[in-house]
Amino acid sequence: MNTGIAERGWSLPEAASAPSEDYRSALRRRLFAADLAVVLCWASTAGAVALYLLSGGVSQIHSKADAVTALGIIAGLAGTNLILIMLLLAARIPWLDRAVGQDVAIGWHRRLGKPVLYLILAHAALLTLGYAATDGLDVVGETAAFLSNRDMILAYLALALLLAVVVTSLVAVRRKFPYEAWHLIHLLSYAAVLLALPHELSYGGVLAAGTVERIYWIALYLLAYGAAAWYRFAKPLLLSLRHDFRVVSVERLAPDVISIHLRGRELGRLGIAGGQYATWRFWSARNWWHSHPLSFSAMPHGDLLRITVRGAGSGTAGLAGLRRGTRVWFEGPYGLFSRHARSAPNLALVGAGIGVTPLRALLEDSRHSGGETALLVRASDESQLYLWEELHTLCEWHGGTAFADVGPRSRATSSWLSADAVRRGVSLQSVFPRILHSDLYICGPGPWAELVAQEAKALGLEDHQIHLERFDS
Ligand SMILES: Cc1cc2nc3c(=O)[nH]c(=O)nc-3n(C[C@H](O)[C@H](O)[C@H](O)COP(=O)(O)OP(=O)(O)OC[C@H]3O[C@@H](n4cnc5c(N)ncnc54)[C@H](O)[C@@H]3O)c2cc1C
Structure with a gap:
């Protein structure tokens, strides 16, 4: 079976007390940082719309066509601002990782995908209609006029790339691609946003040369691309070499x-x-x-x-x-699936299959807080009890207990436990009597982990007590 801790030479964690006040103030700081991230996101979008107002855009609306063009410009500014925020959310910025964790940041990034696409499509459609009405052309004629301009050709190319990125990111389409192929297409979004920049600077008056608005806009671009270049490429390369x-x-x-x-x-x-x-x-x-x-x-x-x-x-x-x-x-x-996310004195760990890997290191790195520690590992059969001896030893060191629930799932009920455990009336509460005053760390297949989290919520655990690591991104 798996090699034990002593044989491998791993040491046991040192005892240290972690007063509950520590947890509370750390949680307050994290929640504040998470709220701040959301406020910054919306404030910058409002800032993008304000650019239009600052440039005196409203005073230039004299007709229906002008109003349609104005809405198109606003949609473009808000959409592009949100794309830049998406790049920042995916940039692996340490501050954001410590506040909400990469998985939550990527979740936000994904949720913005469709609204951004709608805003950019609205931008293209409204501007074509608005300009066509002003120029006395039909939509085809106006599109042809746009395409005679080099910056606009780049903008159309950017739109096509963005469409490819969003469509291939829809869950149903994404599953058809190998991960690496999808990832490569996804990286085209960096090119798309850059290709759109020349038309943003040269068309319309909002970002005209020499204006504060233009400086602000270019600073936003530099921030998003600088963060991505540093945190996603340069820093990992330097760390790998070091x-x-x-x-x-x-x-x-x-x-x-x-x-x-x-x-x-x-x-x-x-x-x-x-x-x-x-x-x-x-x-x-x-x-x-x-x-x-x-x-x-x-x-x-x-x-x-x-x-x-x-x-x-x-x-x-x-x-x-x-x-x-x-x-x-x-x-x-x-990731925030670590002691940095602690908010309660007791530690409840639930893992399935290979999902025990982070729990093993988490146990080793957890301070002995005087609270209770308990672990439940779910496996279909004994051969799937990976790292069991190490988990067991570490749990005992914490003065806690490691349980293994081995056996097939119940077909009759949608439980995260084995059929046998369900029959015996085992539950989250029976395994972890102090669950309401615990941090619950769950790692395993997505749907299974959701069932554990649902039971925890039904018992009354707060969101910040439930820590979920999904291996299927
Ligand atoms: C935060 C996190 C921690 C993980 N820790 C472990 C671990 O300790 N042990 C373990 O065995 N597995 C772990 N996994 C799962 C592991 O990453 C995937 O099983 C593996 O990448 C699958 O790759 P594949 O080419 O073998 O399979 P594929 O069939 O090519 O991929 C299966 C699925 O894995 C995911 N995946 C593949 N490559 C990547 C990538 N580069 N980035 C993000 N997702 C990807 C995608 O959802 C993909 O659809 C973890 C996953 C995440 C997100």
Whole structure:
């Protein structure tokens, strides 16, 4: 079975008290930062609309055609502003990660996708109609007139790219593409927003040369592209070079599960919190072209680090063949599925299958707060109890208990527990008697994790007590 903690040389966490006041003030700070992020998002959109008002746009409305053109300009300003916010939300900005976590930031990014598309389509349609009415042309004639201008050709190209990005991001369409193909298309959004810039600066008077409005707009672009360039590309590259991770060994835990042991430099400077993940790229002939988000399955020890992977598809399955010495690049550490999200004195952990990996590191990194700790691992059969001995030992060290619920799911009820546990009347409350005063960390397949979260909410847990890590992004 899995290698135990003592044999591997992992140490146990140090005891330290974490007064509940600490949790409360940390939670207050996080909620404030999250609210601030939302306020900034809407304030900047209002700012974009204000650009039109500042440029004296309203005083130029003398006819219906002018009004339609004005609405088109406002839709364009608001839509582009929101696209820039989408880029910022996906830029892996550490402040945002600490406030809401990458998954929530990416969730917001996704939710903005459709409204942005509608605003940009409205911008194109309203401006074509407005200009056509003013110029006395029909829609085709006005479009042809637009296309005689170089900046407008780029703008149409930007619109086509944006359409491709949004359509391929619709869940039903996205599933038809390999992840890497979808990701490559998605990166075109960076090109699309840049291609639209020349027509924003040259058409209409809102962003005319020498105006404050133009300086503000270019600053927004610089902020979004600067953050993306630094946090998504330059910083991960520099960190990968600095820490210089190499594969030390690949350990098979089950037919489809491996632990990859890595050696790197100056791991203390990474500031990893147990439960976090990084996106890993392995520079071998077979694997260099795909990267994967994988949680740390143990805290760094000396110059060693470990991740544990289940072969979910061809990309992760190929990692079993990694050789000693393979160079590894990474982006991270990311995520709020860690002690940084604590808000209550007790710790309740629920994991299924490979979802135990972040829980294992979280347990190792959790301070002994005097509260209770309990873990429940769900598996269809014993071969899926990955890292069980380590989890068990760490839980005992916390003075808590580790439970394993092994067996097939109940077909009659939609429960996250096994049929046997359902029959015996097991519930979240019976496993974790102090659940209402606990932080509940859940990691496993999406629909299963949702069932656990639903039961927790029905019991009365607040949203900030429930921490969910989804492996299916
Ligand atoms: C925060 C997080 C932590 C994770 N931690 C672990 C872990 O510790 N151990 C483990 O075994 N699995 C983990 N996963 C899941 C793992 O990343 C996927 O199973 C793996 O990437 C699948 O890749 P594939 O090519 O083998 O399969 P594919 O069939 O190509 O991909 C299956 C699905 O995995 C997701 N995926 C693939 N590549 C990426 C990527 N680069 N970025 C985001 N999503 C991607 C997509 O939803 C895709 O549809 C984690 C996922 C996330 C989001």
